Amino acid sequence: MPGLDILITTGYVLSVVVLVLGVIYGVYKVKQSRGS
Amino acid sequence: MIDVAIIVALLIVVIVIGVKGYGVSRSMEGYFLASRGLGAWVLAFSFMATYFSAASFLGGGGTTYLFNLGFGAWLTAWHVVGVVLAWALVAERLFKYASKTGIISIPDFIEHRYQSRAAKAIAAIVIIFLFTLYLTSVYKGGAIIIATLFNVSYEMGLLILAVPVLIYICLGGLRAAALNNLILGILMLVAAILTFGYVMSAVGGWGAGIAALEQMSIRAQFGPTAPVMEFPGSLWLKFDGFGPPPAMRMGMVPALIMGITFSISVAQIALPNLLMQFYAARDMRVINYGRIIGPLAVGIYAMLMFSLGAFCHLILDQNLTPLEVASLLKDTDWVIPKTVMTLAPVGLRGLILAAVVAASMSTLAVTFIVLSAALVRDIIQTTHPETSEAKLVKLARLAPILFAIIALVLAIQPTGIIVEIVGAAFGTIFVCFVGPVTIGLYWKGATKAGTIVSMIAGLIVGLGWYLFLYRVTWIYPVIPALAVALPLFFIVSLVTKKPPKEVLDVLE
Numbered sequence: 001m002p003g004l005d006i007l008i009t010t011g012y013v014l015s016v017v018v019l020v021l022g023v024i025y026g027v028y029k030v031k032q033s034r035g036s
Numbered sequence: 037m038i039d040v041a042i043i044v045a046l047l048i049v050v051i052v053i054g055v056k057g058y059g060v061s062r063s064m065e066g067y068f069l070a071s072r073g074l075g076a077w078v079l080a081f082s083f084m085a086t087y088f089s090a091a092s093f094l095g096g097g098g099t100t101y102l103f104n105l106g107f108g109a110w111l112t113a114w115h116v117v118g119v120v121l122a123w124a125l126v127a128e129r130l131f132k133y134a135s136k137t138g139i140i141s142i143p144d145f146i147e148h149r150y151q152s153r154a155a156k157a158i159a160a161i162v163i164i165f166l167f168t169l170y171l172t173s174v175y176k177g178g179a180i181i182i183a184t185l186f187n188v189s190y191e192m193g194l195l196i197l198a199v200p201v202l203i204y205i206c207l208g209g210l211r212a213a214a215l216n217n218l219i220l221g222i223l224m225l226v227a228a229i230l231t232f233g234y235v236m237s238a239v240g241g242w243g244a245g246i247a248a249l250e251q252m253s254i255r256a257q258f259g260p261t262a263p264v265m266e267f268p269g270s271l272w273l274k275f276d277g278f279g280p281p282p283a284m285r286m287g288m289v290p291a292l293i294m295g296i297t298f299s300i301s302v303a304q305i306a307l308p309n310l311l312m313q314f315y316a317a318r319d320m321r322v323i324n325y326g327r328i329i330g331p332l333a334v335g336i337y338a339m340l341m342f343s344l345g346a347f348c349h350l351i352l353d354q355n356l357t358p359l360e361v362a363s364l365l366k367d368t369d370w371v372i373p374k375t376v377m378t379l380a381p382v383g384l385r386g387l388i389l390a391a392v393v394a395a396s397m398s399t400l401a402v403t404f405i406v407l408s409a410a411l412v413r414d415i416i417q418t419t420h421p422e423t424s425e426a427k428l429v430k431l432a433r434l435a436p437i438l439f440a441i442i443a444l445v446l447a448i449q450p451t452g453i454i455v456e457i458v459g460a461a462f463g464t465i466f467v468c469f470v471g472p473v474t475i476g477l478y479w480k481g482a483t484k485a486g487t488i489v490s491m492i493a494g495l496i497v498g499l500g501w502y503l504f505l506y507r508v509t510w511i512y513p514v515i516p517a518l519a520v521a522l523p524l525f526f527i528v529s530l531v532t533k534k535p536p537k538e539v540l541d542v543l544e
Binding site: 002003004005007008009010011012014015018019021022023025026029030033 | 104105106108109110112113115116117119120124211243246248249250261273274275320321324325326330331332335338340352
């Protein structure tokens with residue numbers, strides 16, 4: 001992000017990436033349970 | 037007047053829900069676990085609202101007024117990591133274990149998993165001791181806002197906050213707490229959206245705010261006779277930039293940021309007041325849907341709130357003297373309320389500040405239930421097994437009143453900024469339970485001796501470091517406490533006798 005140093009930007013990027021992965025995992029588990 | 041009316045309406049609604057929950061709370065399982073009947077939305081929002089106390093709004097929102105934005109970025113990141121791990125790794129295993137064994141509390145889990153009443157008793161005592169301390173900081177956060185809005189004393193603010201929560205908890209148990217937490221959690225999210233929106237529109241958006249902060253000079257005077265000091269705003273944009281002056285002088289700001297943010301956030305995977313709610317899920321579908329709703333609720337709230345304090349320099353400082361800026365730097369809990377009072381119109385202002393009261397109530401409610409379970413289920417019922425269930429439920433309803441009185445007396449004593457007290461209690465509870473509960477759900481090699489040693493070591497090192505070494509080293513107590521408690525947990529477990537196979541089979 002412009003103006004912010006790399007370690008601060010890393011924190012924000014990590015937040016978004018982990019949240020997206022967490023939600024994708026949740027959706028996968030819901031679909032898996034419907035299929036079983 | 038409208039602001040006050042909104043908060044009064046909120047208090048009435050939560051009490052009414054408490055009365056409605058009375059019917060299902062007539063057994064131990066009904067009172068402590070809502071008869072194991074919570075749905076996904078209620079459970080996910082109750083998890084979020086229990087975890088986020090007023091500290092998340094006041095301390096979490098205002099702390100980057102003092103710390104650089106690295107604090108906000110990593111507080112958000114660790115929160116997301118913590119909530120995703122809690123729902124992905126802990127929820128299912130704990131729910132299934134509770135369903136198979138009929139356990140009610142976290143010390144119940146420890147007794148069954150490690151076949152040890154001693155470990156259960158220590159867990160219950162740790163819960164009672166640390167959560168009572170933690171309650172005092174939750175009370176403080178909510179009472180400050182109520183005292184300001186109602187124009188009453190801080191002590192009266194404490195009472196206004198305490199009484200409605202006690203009414204609905206005593207009547208409705210976890211059912212009332214969780215239903216209220218759904219409403220209160222949604223209110224907190226709405227307030228976070230509004231606060232973020234007002235701050236961002238006042239500074240011209242995220243990018244313009246960063247650019248303005250870079251150009252700004254922040255003037256502070258740490259005492260009436262001290263010289264006025266000037267700090268470039270660019271210090272708030274660097275990870276090793278601004279922070280508490282003693283930590284800055286020692287070059288410890290990055291380590292302090294990582295220590296505090298990690299301790300507060302990752303605690304979600306081991307806090308008994310959060311984990312016990314997983315027992316109350318209606319079925320596995322609730323856990324599966326919770327894996328989507330839970331991380332979204334916590335993650336969105338964290339992203340909206342935790343970086344606002346730095347931008348508040350652009351809004352507040354022009355109308356403050358350097359002495360007042362220094363005062364806010366010392367107690368950042370006031371940054372968000374002052375900003376909201378400056379920017380938001382009457383009505384919406386009350387709605388936003390009601391969220392602080394909501395955050396306090398939702399955390400208090402479930403924490404009272406966990407304390408009540410530790411006293412009544414884990415200590416009284418264990419030592420007096422002949423006590424009838426009806427009598428135990430009566431005691432369970434009365435126990436929160438006892439804990440409220442103790443916490444209120446402690447809350448009247450002057451204390452430091454909210455986020456740090458919460459961090460100390462939170463962090464130590466996390467250290468005490470992460471091995472025995474979270475790791476114990478997966479590692480069959482964990483033993484009762486490892487569990488007992490780990491809990492005692494975590495408690496002593498966590499609190500001892502906070503009291504005697506934290507302000508000397510600026511290393512947050514959770515790090516050394518974990519460094520002692522976890523190796524002890526593994527080493528002692530490896531050399532002591534494991535529980536019987538039939539117990540370990542429950543873990544599969």
